[in-house]
Amino acid sequence: MPAFSLDPPQTAWCAELRTLAAERLRPLAEKGEPGHVNRPLVVELGQLGLLKRLFTSGAVDLCLMRESLAYACTEAETALALQGLGAHPVHAYGTPAQRDRWLPGVIDGSAVAAFALSEPGAGSDAAALELAAEPDGPARWRLTGEKCWISNAPEADFYTVFARTTPGAGARGVTAFLVPADRPGLTGTGLDMLSPHPIGSLDLDAVPVTADDVLGEPDRGFRVAMGTLNLFRPSVGAFAVGMAQAALDATLAHTARRDAFGGKLRDLQTVAHQVAEMALRTEAARLMVYAAATAYDEQAPDVPRRAAMAKLLATETAQYVVDRAVQLHGARALRRGHLLEHLYREVRAPRVYEGASEVQRGIIAKELYADMEAGQ
Known part of the structure; x- marks a missing residue:
């Protein structure tokens, strides 16, 4: 069974993060427009080097960052977490070209990421996804369907979209795609939530994707x-x-x-x-x-x-x-x-x-x- 205790440098870093959150991040959070991506806040997270740590350290560091930021500024914590959630599939499963195109912007805060898994009829049951990836020639698909409850939608710069490439195959028939926000046929609408975070729905109407957009392997998106x-x-x-x-x-x-x-x-x-x-x-x-x-x-x-x-x-x-x-x-x-x-x-x-x-x-x-x- 793993044991855990903070060492003195980690304790000091947590205290520093709480101070930064209170003094530098909270003022930016308070200027943000409810329900929308706070891009100045995301950029500041990048300038502080926190977004880079999403991809250069492990789960313990991620938890230390999220707990410390949440203590003093929940908006900063959420902005950090959403960058990580949306971009981790690119970092862990993307091709060198995909990583080179998107991760520098995620790290400096100029590119906003989103993780598009949930659908109207498939929230926690990810294996029940219905958004269809219909063949459109060799190694090409068209994505058609709806995603909802997607954090940072519809304002993100790119989305990790999970779609069904093999009907009737359950979890084994889902593929992850990296979809830039400017792809034809991709639109979205913001949702007014209890806590005013940037959350919305996405409509995909024959959005074109190719093998170059696949994260990992086809049918292995789960x-x-x-x-x-x-x-x-x-x-x-x-x-x-x-x-x-x-x-x-x-x-x-x-x-x-x-x-x-x-x-x-x-x-x-x-x-x-x-x-x-x-x-x-x-x-x-x-x-x-x-x-x-x-x-x-x-x-x-x-x-x-x-x-x-x-x-x-x-x-x-x-x-x-x-x-x-x-x-x-x-x-x-x-x-x-x-x-x-x-x-x-x-x-x-x-x-x-x-x-x-x-x-x-x-x-x-x-x-x-x-x-x-x-x-x-």
Whole structure:
């Protein structure tokens, strides 16, 4: 079983990231237009060297970045994560030409990436994809169908699009394509979401692609998708832990200074016990996240199970901690602009995207039974 602990340089780097997020990234985030890609923020992430680290370090570093940024600026964390999610398939499965064309722009923030997997009838069930890649001559296809709930759509510069090249083959008939945003037939619409991130739908009307656009191998796109998600699922947990820690610290400060019933809120046992439970769950989630990230970096065989456990526990924990924080703050936490009002909107989506909590439980159970049968 992988063990995890931060060494002093990592601890110092996390503190530096929180400071950078508060002083340099949050002001840019506050100037962004809700529901749209904040390109100045993405460029600043590139200038700080954080986007480059998406491709030069491992899962532990990714988690450290996401937790630290989330603590001080969730918008910066999300912008970083979406660049990584959209471009990781190019980095890991792309040809030299594909990498040379797109990764420099991703790293300096001038090119915005997107990961286009979900469809109206195929969200967490990636094997049920229906967007069709219809043959259009030797090593050529036309993509026709719809993608929805796509982060950075419709404003990204390129998309990793998963399409069905072999009908009726389930997960074995999906191919990943790198599709530039200016391809004929590709259009999109923004969606108004609870937390105003850039999210939209894509319509593909006979969009032309060739073998030069394939990421990995034809009919092996499910491997590209799962390889990407196994890396990013633990880091979704890190995002959640960062939000939970921010809510916990705000609650500690509030309950220590708030007068109530002849003393401070912290003096009430019911309050103190709730704060203790918030801290307990946050630390447990953090340990599971970094154990999963360490397993990924060490290429352990149980990464899918650990990644699912980390995402599940951390996102459910963050929901609990933020909700408790709101309760202990009272009405002030519901006022527009309060940190907890912001976190309350931010914390809900991670329990749904990149595989809902119910899907993570299914993965965990499947892996457990597979291990049992392999040992018999």
